[in-house]
Amino acid sequence: MAAIDINNVHKVYAGGVTAVSDVQLQIADGEFIVLVGPSGCGKSTLLRMVAGLETISEGEVKIGSRVVNETEPADRDIAMVFQNYALYPHMTVYNNLAYGLKNRGTPKAEIEARVAEAARMLEITQFLDRRPKQLSGGQRQRVAMGRAIVRKPAAFLFDEPLSNLDAKLRVSMRGEIKRLQRRLGTTSIYVTHDQLEAMTLADRLVVLNGGRVEQIGAPLEVYHAPASTFVASFIGSPAMNLMQGELHGDRLAIGPAILGLNGFAPISGPVTVGIRAEDLRLARVEEEAMPFRLDYVEELGSQRLVHGSVGDQTLTAAVPAETELVSEMRLAINPRRLHFFAPETGKRIASAAPAAAASVSVAQPVA
Amino acid sequence: MHRTNLSDHLVLIFGSLFLFLPVIVAFMTSTHTAADIHSNGIAITPGGHFFETYEKVLTQKGGFTGEITGARMVMNSLILGVGFAAGKIVLSMMAAYAIVYFRFPMATLAFWVIFTTLLLPLEVRIMPSYQVMSSLGLLNSYTGLIVPLLASATGTFYFRQFFKSVPEELLEAARMDGAGPFKFFFDILVPLSRTMIAAIFIIMFVYGWNQYLWPMLMTTDEKFFTLMRGIKSILQVWIGSQIPDYNEAFALAVLAMVPPLLIVVIFQRWFIKGLTESDK
Numbered sequence: 173m174a175a176i177d178i179n180n181v182h183k184v185y186a187g188g189v190t191a192v193s194d195v196q197l198q199i200a201d202g203e204f205i206v207l208v209g210p211s212g213c214g215k216s217t218l219l220r221m222v223a224g225l226e227t228i229s230e231g232e233v234k235i236g237s238r239v240v241n242e243t244e245p246a247d248r249d250i251a252m253v254f255q256n257y258a259l260y261p262h263m264t265v266y267n268n269l270a271y272g273l274k275n276r277g278t279p280k281a282e283i284e285a286r287v288a289e290a291a292r293m294l295e296i297t298q299f300l301d302r303r304p305k306q307l308s309g310g311q312r313q314r315v316a317m318g319r320a321i322v323r324k325p326a327a328f329l330f331d332e333p334l335s336n337l338d339a340k341l342r343v344s345m346r347g348e349i350k351r352l353q354r355r356l357g358t359t360s361i362y363v364t365h366d367q368l369e370a371m372t373l374a375d376r377l378v379v380l381n382g383g384r385v386e387q388i389g390a391p392l393e394v395y396h397a398p399a400s401t402f403v404a405s406f407i408g409s410p411a412m413n414l415m416q417g418e419l420h421g422d423r424l425a426i427g428p429a430i431l432g433l434n435g436f437a438p439i440s441g442p443v444t445v446g447i448r449a450e451d452l453r454l455a456r457v458e459e460e461a462m463p464f465r466l467d468y469v470e471e472l473g474s475q476r477l478v479h480g481s482v483g484d485q486t487l488t489a490a491v492p493a494e495t496e497l498v499s500e501m502r503l504a505i506n507p508r509r510l511h512f513f514a515p516e517t518g519k520r521i522a523s524a525a526p527a528a529a530a531s532v533s534v535a536q537p538v539a
Numbered sequence: 540m541h542r543t544n545l546s547d548h549l550v551l552i553f554g555s556l557f558l559f560l561p562v563i564v565a566f567m568t569s570t571h572t573a574a575d576i577h578s579n580g581i582a583i584t585p586g587g588h589f590f591e592t593y594e595k596v597l598t599q600k601g602g603f604t605g606e607i608t609g610a611r612m613v614m615n616s617l618i619l620g621v622g623f624a625a626g627k628i629v630l631s632m633m634a635a636y637a638i639v640y641f642r643f644p645m646a647t648l649a650f651w652v653i654f655t656t657l658l659l660p661l662e663v664r665i666m667p668s669y670q671v672m673s674s675l676g677l678l679n680s681y682t683g684l685i686v687p688l689l690a691s692a693t694g695t696f697y698f699r700q701f702f703k704s705v706p707e708e709l710l711e712a713a714r715m716d717g718a719g720p721f722k723f724f725f726d727i728l729v730p731l732s733r734t735m736i737a738a739i740f741i742i743m744f745v746y747g748w749n750q751y752l753w754p755m756l757m758t759t760d761e762k763f764f765t766l767m768r769g770i771k772s773i774l775q776v777w778i779g780s781q782i783p784d785y786n787e788a789f790a791l792a793v794l795a796m797v798p799p800l801l802i803v804v805i806f807q808r809w810f811i812k813g814l815t816e817s818d819k
Binding site: 223224225244245246247250251252254255256258259260261262271272275276319 | 706708709711712713714715716717718722726727730731733
């Protein structure tokens, strides 16, 4: 068990491509960190630099109190779970688990004890004599995790471990990883491009884009107060609506709609407005609202996603399943739930009522 | 599913006969006496002299010096075949391992230099090779017979392609598990290459077994004669009114066929597995 410090780490490939630039991240002992971002954002590269599979161009990585920049992967006291499991196909499950321990000269009795314990924890005891080929995807995934667990490392590194599984298995394995990590209390770094996986697993999320950190924070913090339009559109499903608007005093104009803000306007002038689909609701007659032209509907069972437009800008709203649908609707939103971003930089503009965003982690009942 | 019908069977029967008949004829003819063969031609029925002929071929000392028996020739051929196959596999696996897994200057160039030697068959470089072996005093020795032919561009190429198909993550997982270059090679790569090794062993064994020109140049001492040369020397006695020992030539030919056949039969399960197994 150990804390991991990533200090001003850069990765520049031969040829001058910068994959990761200036990442600063302090991971506490026992914390579950998820690196999330679209493909090519540098999340895997960052993980592999911690693992020692990529050299660090600049900056330093500390595991515990030790700088490991020049340390071989095997000597970093970490274990990694790979996307395609990377099990040794010619070895039995038992030998797959034991191989790393054997190479470290662990006494035979202890190897047996540790493998047995890990196998019991992952419920793969009955497969110990089989070869990886004779196992299903989920079982292979467990073996891959077992191989990490038996080593009792200071940190687990997960490189998109669930992306080869089918949707249902992914959900159950997700829960299992979370439980296992809680139980072992091992510091973990987990890479994924799936924002749902990131939200559900993380103690803290690190959203990466183009090799830079966009935001670091607890899942709900990131969800309710995204630091930029990128984070806003990446975290959450459906993605946050981003619309061009203009603030005049206390009033917000979005296309043909003009909404009163009750003192929540942070600045005036052009602004990018972020609206979560679930924050929108059908307006009462007397309310100020946006005229919404319905385009198409996605039924999710528990709710409906209605896609359409306000003026010439597209908008998606999540409404209760029993909502009556008409081609022209009026949608209202609590001004506290609006997010404002600077139109040029995409950075979040702190709300005039700063506590607003963070305090609404529990949805208020709406009409 | 395709239903087998008569024409399928006919084609298969014809194919089997086409391949088997010459072998059967050679075997049956070898059991007749030389005079019988000379007057009646080749035979497809047993001649009743099986034990005599084969015993004579295997144990009677022959050749010009009278020091070489058939058994000795079989052993020489085996040494050559196995030495070839094993040596080539070891060398080409090591060469491919270096080329694929280690970054050193001009690795690609090194590979292509090895690869272009495929364009130079043994016959082209046989004189210089002979010269070198002769200067080293290795004529008439197993070392001289085997070592100069061990470097194998074909083997190196096959193993390079195979190693490249081994997923990168396996190497990374092994590094995490604390396996150094030696451990990775012996614990992971060699076991994974088993089927590939079997396939190359078959090809190289047959290649070594069938060598004719090189042993003929390298060895003048009859102790080192291989089966291939033995067959030839039996038919060289066509002098005067003597009837060539057809039966012995056929017997040697049959003997020459058996080991490669055994190798193929033994290894073919692996061989086919190596060619069809996609899950690595």
